[in-house]
Amino acid sequence: MPHHKNKQQAFQAAQQGYEQAEKANKQRIEAINRADYGKELGHLTQEVNEAYQQIDKALGVASEHQEKQLKQYQEKLNQIMSEIEE
Template sequence: MPYHKNKRQAFEAAQQAFVQFQEAMENLHPEDADYGHHHKVAEQELDEAIQVIQKAHVTASEHQRKQLELYSKEIEQYKQELME
């Protein structure tokens, strides 16, 4: 049972990191005075999301892996937008 619990917790952490990164990206508006701050926060959330998702892959079930791969693909798209 602990293995199953860790698998679920790792996946939930990845989901949460992904959502937090999405929220950070939604706060990015180049015309805002505090754009630089929001950009830095988004970069930090990006790094964290990538790390958490990679860790979750280790214990993920097949279904969870598919979802994690979708998160990874979406993050890559955001990453390109963020680095422009």
């Protein structure tokens, strides 16, 4: 498989992981006053951890532009995790 295709697939996997983490965070926020909040929080944590792993893999092969975007994803995930810890 060409290197370019690997780069693109790694970036897309990281992007998708980030989007799933964002969706899980929205679900967590909606569940704040509900009984299933703990379940949503656990789901979010799992999605964020998976997204971090995918981003780390993608950073290993990313172009300069992709690297900038991946670091923004990391920063947003860091913000989500710090919100949870407050």
